[in-house]
Amino acid sequence: MPTIVLHHYWRSSCSHRVRIALELKGVAYEKVAVNLLTGQQNTVEFVRLSPRGYVPCLEVDGERFVESVAILELLEELFPTPALYPTSPRERAHMRALVETINAGIQPLQNLNVIARLSDEQAVRTQWVRHYVERGLTAFDALLGTRSGLFSWGDTPSVADALLVPQMHAARRFGADLSRLERLVTIDARARTLASFARAEPEAQPEAVQ
Ligand SMILES: N[C@@H](CCC(=O)N[C@@H](CS)C(=O)NCC(=O)O)C(=O)O
Structure with a gap:
């Protein structure tokens, strides 16, 4: 080890x-x-x-x-x-798209040094972050399509959940509106009941x- x-x-x-x-x-x-x-x-x-x-x-x-x-x-x-990634090339590409929707599409825009340059006013920073979080998570949800597994991609946790759960934590912190993202709220809550996520x-x- x-x-x-x-x-x-x-x-x-x-x-x-x-x-x-x-x-x-x-x-x-x-x-x-x-x-x-x-x-x-x-x-x-x-x-x-x-x-x-x-x-x-x-x-x-x-x-x-x-x-x-x-x-x-x-x-x-x-x-x-x-395994946290699927094995087939197409499934892996879908998984990477979910990962990048958060990694490239949301997180850089909520980063501490980025919002600090944006404004000194907390309210301006919060509005900015909420906008990108809500848009990005809406896209993440759309990419899940008609999937109905226990987690983002099937019935076991995957790398998509390793990105989603921290992003949902940040979304709550910034007061983003998650009311239309019920599926993501459910997946996030379920993941956080697992001991590994809780730790x-x-x-x-x-x-x-x-
Ligand atoms: N793309 C990098 C980004 C890392 C990153 O942005 N880290 C943030 C915390 S989540 C940070 O260290 N920010 C420090 C700062 O803004 O000064 C990754 O995925 O690791």
């Missing part, structure tokens, strides 16, 4: 994704908290680990990996069971500020 260290922030959705995958796969790992609110991500020490000054950063036997989706794919290859929750991290 390699030695795994996750540099993360409790409320970062990208960090949350990686914690979910590690927990689902039952991988033992150590966590190092990086406080984004005090700017620890921009210190010389941290930028040496993660050049963009972003969490998460995963160390595997001392080798550093950044970008949560690349990390999720690495974990899938290092620890194939339980990965932001509020379950010891440094979480309530």
